[in-house]
């Protein structure tokens with residue numbers, strides 16, 4: 001119904017605070033239902049240098065001092081920004097299950113980043129098990145290694161003889177069996193979970209505080225987007241009073257969101273694979289929340305738009321209230337991604353991954369005099385092939401991943417068949 005507010009003065013106070021403190025201040029505003037003291041412990045346990053590689057958790061790296069920075073969100077265990085919300089979500093879920101003396105079995109499907117981030121978030125959590133479906137042989141070398149070498153009693157990698165679509169279909173079929181779902185306490189951790197969005201609002205507040213010095217100073221953010229979770233979190237931060245000038249939604253060749261922000265027409269579809277696979281998404285699951293806001297928090301109106309999406313495969317926002325004026329957008333082709341990776345290496349001596357490159361390319365195109373902060377959503381080591389194509393050499397692999405290739409993999413091959421998956425779950429809970 002409304003967003004809690006952060007005043008300029010409160011933000012000014014947060015300038016001196018570390019990441020877990022900023023997280024506590026921001027998340028408390030949403031009334032988590034978790035006692036303040038417990039939440040503060042959970043946040044201190046989650047956002048550590050040990051897990052995220054730096055004391056700052058999400059450091060800013062200035063490429064042009066005071067003008068252009070990367071917000072480094074990918075220091076976590078799977079080298080992509082999804083670790084930031086999911087590491088917290090895993091702990092929150094376990095905390096609630098402890099209180100209720102319950103257990104939960106998470107069933108998921110992944111084409112790459114989400115699966116490993118969920119696995120590393122739930123590893124060793126005593127109240128949770130994870131059954132993750134992934135398509136055989138279709139993820140990057142690094143992604144497979146990372147996910148399949150995890151050796152934990154509560155993590156089950158089900159490698160499906162089929163595509164990502166097959167995985168999703170099976171997951172949906174299992175979930176549609178209400179009796180099974182209830183009997184085996186099946187749950188999900190997907191990207192429309194509000195706790196994930198709230199945890200992402202935190203780093204926009206934190207980055208704002210670190211990038212500015214005076215009350216009222218403005219910044220703009222450029223966000224490589226697919227499901228629209230990350231850009232939505234920036235929009236929420238702005239709604240809460242953070243002085244964000246523009247939010248630049250950057251897409252790859254699958255530019256459903258760019259078209260939406262340019263024309264008001266939302267029509268999900270896919271053009272094909274790109275070098276930024278985590279943004280090859282046609283349906284932006286979180287867009288509904290944004291539209292609900294700009295349409296004046298009117299549930300009936302939002303419902304009407306999504307009904308026409310269902311019946312006509314699209315909707316068009318009326319010209320008057322088209323889009324929030326601070327939401328800008330643009331797209332980058334694969335060729336432009338390669339050019340941008342080269343340019344950033346040449347000009348700033350920094351290697352960026354293809355997703356981040358989309359954000360840099362579109363951000364630079366749309367920026368004005370306001371300092372621009374680009375969300376770095378993954379590290380280049382994850383996408384070595386594209387980096388080699390752009391720069392002629394492979395990006396360095398962070399120290400802690402060097403041994404991965406030698407570890408045994410822990411997987412079960414399975415057919416894309418809901419009954420087979422149900423049997424597996426029943427046998428392992």
Ligand SMILES: *Cc1c(COP(=O)(O)O)cnc(C)c1O
Pocket residue numbers: 080081082113224225226227228229230231278279355377378
């Ligand atoms: C998931 C992901 C994105 C897209 O983020 P959304 O919140 O889905 O818009 C971008 N880059 C990387 C590396 C990702 O893993």
